[in-house]
Amino acid sequence: MSVMLKQAKEVKKNAPLAVLLASQEEASGYCQNEAEKQYVKKKLKDKIRLVSVNQYERMLFFIAPAEEQESHLKREYYRKKGFELANIIRSEQLEDLQLTTTSDVQPLLDFSEGLLLSSYSFDKYKSAVKEKDARVFEALTIIHPNLKKKALEEVSKLVDATFYARDLVNEPVVTLSAEQLSKSLRKAGKELGFKVEVFGKDKIRALKMGGLLAVNAGSVDPPAFIVLEYKPDKAVNKKPYVLVGKGVTYDTGGLSLKPSNSMMMMKSDMGGAAAVAGAFMATVKNKLPIHLVGLIPSTDNRPGGNAITPGDVISISDGSTVEVLNTDAEGRLILADALVYAKKYEPELVIDLATLTGAAAMALGKEGIVMMGTADEKTKQQLKNAGNETYERLVEFPLWDEYREYLNSDIADLKNIGGRMAGAITAAVFLKHFTAYPWIHMDIAGSAFLETPDFYKGKNGSGAGVRLLYQFLKTLAK
Template identity: 40%
Template sequence: MVAAAALLVKSGERLVSNGKYEIVMHIQFTSTANEDGAALIVFSAQDLVLSEAAQRVDDASGGALRKAARAARFAGDLGKVVELLGIAGTEAQKVLLVGTGPQGRGNPAGFERIGAVIAGKLSRSGSTRTLVDMRGARDLGLDVSEAAARLATGLKLRGYAFDQYRTKMPEQQKVSLTDVEIVGAGDDAAPRFEILGAVADGVAFTKDLVSEPANVLYPESFVERVRALNIPGLKIEALDEAQMREAGMNAFLGVSQGSEREARMLVMEWDGTNGSADVETVFVGKGVTFDSGGISIKPGAGMEDMKWDMGGAGAVTGAMVALAKRKAKARIVGICGLTENMPDGKAQRPGDVVTSMSGQTIEVINTDAEGRLVLCDAMWWAQETYKPKRIIDLATLTGAMIISLGHHHAGVFSNDDDLAEKLIAAGAASGDKLWRLPVGEEYDKQIDSPIADMKNVGGRDAGSITAAQFLKRFVKDGVEWAHIDIAGMAWSSKPGALFDKGATGYGVRLLDEYVRSIYEG
């Protein structure tokens, strides 16, 4: 089975859900250019300032490249493309002239976008090989090695495809591009891409998890998928229901009791400090592998989308994969609360009262507000076990977040201004953007219960805020905490700059950038 999914820095294969392996795209940096049969990529800054490689093509073709650009009203704007087939003077199958924007004003994000544009154009085009010629790309605004590494990262991110269940896909729709050669990038491009590519591998793994159907990905198989990666230094353990029951995680287990699939709590630890540092930061992810709503069942239309209600756990897992693969100089723990939320004769009912691991009691008003019940016990266990300085949780928690921020930002809530500001800065740097919303005592009355310490919903008003306020009650004094609601960001119904429609991989680059800035800056 051949498909371009997760792209790797080195040759290899990628494990897919059915236990088979897929061939992956190979990206390499070379010093020689063999155009024969390749799709050739050359560049132009704004105002048709051609790179040396582009100028050579134009000269060899008798000016055909400039003529085509002018006919297409191409001016070299960032990510714009002119494509020529069978152009004279070159042995390339086709030539793509790609815009790099204003001279001297390039940036890493811009070159990632350029790589993504190339992937979008060529992945399913019939071309099997592309040659990216960066020789003589003029006045980029950053050094050519960084530009090339970022371009390769964009190619890798946008080149992801999840095709393994499409057995009758027409040949012309299949991913064809398997080899990418980048020439003229300098000696530093490959080591830079090795680090960036490791993060992109984490993003791809998150996309795999989020894309899988719930009959394939459930709590036990989620854990086994992570174990199967066998990444050196990434410690994996999982608590089963008996262990969680012994710990008193009755809020978490109340969600799982209607499912035939047993819950699991996945614990991942990466220590890039050789034991010299304590665990200061713990990531916690909501991992509801399918959310029917439970007894408070969701409408049937669109319920199939609830396979990605584990997007927070997917992001945390992908981030831990990224940190381990790039050997981050930090000690980080990632915890994922994994369960299904199903209706059954044994399922939790509206009106039930459960006692969380913290000892606080919760009146369950709506069984479809289940993510906070999973997170509150996972967060408390993390604090009891690791005594961390801070906890950052990610969850596809509320539909109200989509109403508030749409699909452009995730919402961040925090009890610490400095933590919130650093996360927002990491979001801006990584492209996983955040917008801060408030928490405060004035919202507490909405979740106060007449018969228990709290109830799990606070009504329609400020739904995302009251969900965050609920979680805040499970943060111990002195612990910095941030809650990131990614409900509008984990999945997209249309392509984005660095992803195709479907799973976006949101959160992996955000968490990686946060670790980089705090521990490795």
């Protein structure tokens, strides 16, 4: 993260200042004259929630108190106001900002999170853009007597991790193959202190990961199966939590070729892998006492070479046979091998994340994440609560027994698609076949890559899942 986060004991009078108002009347104390007071009072009375005042020696910003009653709605209100102020800062070309309130610390942290998340830009391939030009501003200084340094650092590290996930999703496949993804994670592991092991094609073949090998058969680039592990000395869990992320670095659909307009954002088909990587980084950076494992099966899906064809039968690493009726339903094939591999850890819980189905995106759009699973209700509710708090909201779909019949095959144990109806559900039912532990599936197809800007989540790679998973793991660590 390029914006510097700082703390101070008191406000400087000659530097730009944003005030999260505890009450509308409080604004008067910052105004220099009666005209300013009346101006701000009128704007707030007219329900203007962010009021700007140019005092010449500094810019002054007032953010009206949240009217929402529920905690998660208040938190999102302040994040979005952070986004709005980021746009003003950018247009005014301010280099730094002070932020304060006489209210609680939490709104400051949420506002800062929204502000910092809004500072993201992916300018790696713009030759005319310098890093300084890409930043929203240089430094954010927060003034509050009860603000703990650790809480401020936590926000900074979580934003960093989200940006890492966004960078991975935004990176073109020409520079982010499965091998290059592996190298990026090896580097991160070395810098942060978590273990990274990468299985190449020979090891993948020895493990009989037929799903990953089949999807990779049409590519000239080798696959990778990436294993991350973080095991602190005083972990609260005896059995690890396992995160599984779909790592399809580009999805053409294989021989079941996508229409060209559907391929425009298919570099984002490794959004699940990016979420796992980002959540891992946030967990390690903030030193959560959680034994965590990450599994990322990775390849691109191309129609060349010996690409699998509709009608082929493949074997997953547990021996289950799958009739492949659509090569564009490839994510579940590589996830199946990862879910089988997860059994060796005897995990406390497995969560997989994937940009898996258009059906999930059609159902919820970018506003939520489809969730299903076999974990107990307490765990599911904890995850839903984390989704609310981060505003990456979860909607649980059913896994009724009848949906398994949609996957019945005439010639194999199951087929990889269940027809047009209940597509997000039948994809999860397919994955469920390969689990033997408490498990939750999250389909992030609608929120991982945004074709239009969405407040502080931005445009293109959003980093969906990182903040949600971190909040969930933080809850478990208490």
